[in-house]
Amino acid sequence: MPIFSESLRTDVLTWLETHVPEARRHHILRVEAMARQLAADHGVDQERAAWAGVLHDLAKCFQPARLLAMARAAGLPLDPVDEANPHLLHAEVGAIVARDRFGVTDSQVLAAIANHTLGRPGMDALSCVVFLADSLEPGRGDSPQLRRLRQLSHQNLVAAVAQTCDESIRKLIDKHRLIHPRTVLTRNWFWQASRQSTLLPSAWLSA
Amino acid sequence: MPIFSESLRTDVLTWLETHVPEARRHHILRVEAMARQLAADHGVDQERAAWAGVLHDLAKCFQPARLLAMARAAGLPLDPVDEANPHLLHAEVGAIVARDRFGVTDSQVLAAIANHTLGRPGMDALSCVVFLADSLEPGRGDSPQLRRLRQLSHQNLVAAVAQTCDESIRKLIDKHRLIHPRTVLTRNWFWQASRQSTLLPSAWLSA
Numbered sequence: 001m002p003i004f005s006e007s008l009r010t011d012v013l014t015w016l017e018t019h020v021p022e023a024r025r026h027h028i029l030r031v032e033a034m035a036r037q038l039a040a041d042h043g044v045d046q047e048r049a050a051w052a053g054v055l056h057d058l059a060k061c062f063q064p065a066r067l068l069a070m071a072r073a074a075g076l077p078l079d080p081v082d083e084a085n086p087h088l089l090h091a092e093v094g095a096i097v098a099r100d101r102f103g104v105t106d107s108q109v110l111a112a113i114a115n116h117t118l119g120r121p122g123m124d125a126l127s128c129v130v131f132l133a134d135s136l137e138p139g140r141g142d143s144p145q146l147r148r149l150r151q152l153s154h155q156n157l158v159a160a161v162a163q164t165c166d167e168s169i170r171k172l173i174d175k176h177r178l179i180h181p182r183t184v185l186t187r188n189w190f191w192q193a194s195r196q197s198t199l200l201p202s203a204w205l206s207a
Numbered sequence: 208m209p210i211f212s213e214s215l216r217t218d219v220l221t222w223l224e225t226h227v228p229e230a231r232r233h234h235i236l237r238v239e240a241m242a243r244q245l246a247a248d249h250g251v252d253q254e255r256a257a258w259a260g261v262l263h264d265l266a267k268c269f270q271p272a273r274l275l276a277m278a279r280a281a282g283l284p285l286d287p288v289d290e291a292n293p294h295l296l297h298a299e300v301g302a303i304v305a306r307d308r309f310g311v312t313d314s315q316v317l318a319a320i321a322n323h324t325l326g327r328p329g330m331d332a333l334s335c336v337v338f339l340a341d342s343l344e345p346g347r348g349d350s351p352q353l354r355r356l357r358q359l360s361h362q363n364l365v366a367a368v369a370q371t372c373d374e375s376i377r378k379l380i381d382k383h384r385l386i387h388p389r390t391v392l393t394r395n396w397f398w399q400a401s402r403q404s405t406l407l408p409s410a411w412l413s414a
Contacts (some may be wrong), residue, residue, distance in 0.1 A: 080395075081395060084399070166380045169376065169380060170377065170380060171388075173373045173377060175378060176398060178395045178399070179376075179391050179394065179395060180399065181388050181391055181392065184386050184388055184391050185388065187386065188287075188288060188385045188386060190387070191383060191385065192291070
């Protein structure tokens with residue numbers, strides 16, 4: 001059975017009809033499109049990027065107790081911020097659903113799903129593409145800041161991840177919300193990487 | 208030998224004359240004064256607060272290699288951000304100097320010195336007082352933001368720590384500097400505590 005097939009895409013979109021609201025499905029399709037475009041810009045596999053885009057929000061509307069139970073059952077390390085805001089686990093749990101419900105075995109696609117909300121220090125270019133598409137797809141708004149980050153995302157994947165994390169942290173501060181430490185670790189890693197290209201192994205873009 | 212004596216204060220100030228520049232000594236005296244005032248406002252031991260203020264920057268001007276070597280010798284856990292910016296270790300190393308050079312044994316005073324830059328989740332009220340005095344003493348400037356935080360620090364220690372961390376994180380983002388994960392952990396803890404008073408053990412203020 002091919003992992004990346006049109007019929008499986010249809011299966012996923014049909015499943016999403018009963019698991020997330022219509023507005024979220026539109027977001028998912030916009031992430032798919034933007035991830036494909038960013039992948040093209042940066043020499044990343046476009047099919048994998050589009051796939052991770054389609055699959056990234058499978059667990060978006062799972063209830064907190066279900067997210068926590070699935071994360072615990074999978075042995076995921078839980079931060080106190082995850083326990084206070086189990087919704088943050090929808091990314092990691094989404095990768096579990098992609099694997100167990102849709103038979104996705106591609107480790108990079110699964111990682112990109114798992115990393116789409118908090119990022120991860122050193123995540124590969126495919127994960128960066130999906131992380132950025134989720135944050136910056138056109139439905140997210142049209143502020144000067146978002147326009148600037150979108151432009152940057154087509155030019156410099158590493159700097160765009162660092163600065164998208166910055167925006168995310170700024171918003172959390174403004175809203176008095178908890179900041180997940182992984183967002184900060186991701187942000188620090190990508191800021192350092194954007195200054196020190198030696199931090200990026202040569203295989204990073206093609207990983 | 209009394210730990211908190213005028214002659215020891217003189218010894219410390221004399222030692223500081225050859226270890227930190229004059230402007231830094233003025234900062235230290237302002238921290239001492241503000242820590243004493245905040246302690247009075249919040250029912251915290253004023254003598255300890257003043258002492259921690261006088262002692263907090265003993266290692267401020269130590270060279271990075273010396274800070275790293277002393278931290279490693281003491282078995283302190285080092286974050287990658289500490290290794291990239293050893294200057295951040297001056298707080299923890301300052302507590303070691305206070306203990307080894309000046310014979311300070313009071314664990315709360317030593318903790319307040321060690322916590323004055325990054326804070327610490329759940330740190331006690333004495334540590335909060337010194338953390339806030341270091342960030343907010345009059346020499347730090349007179350922006351509307353600082354005036355607001357100063358006012359808050361006299362009214363609500365917990366909220367003031369949370370919001371002072373927010374300001375610190377905002378500044379690091381603006382300057383494209385690394386954010387130490389402990390600043391974020393401290394910030395999250397104090398934001399949660401400011402909303403859920405049950406997080407604060409009854410002994411917290413008098414600890």
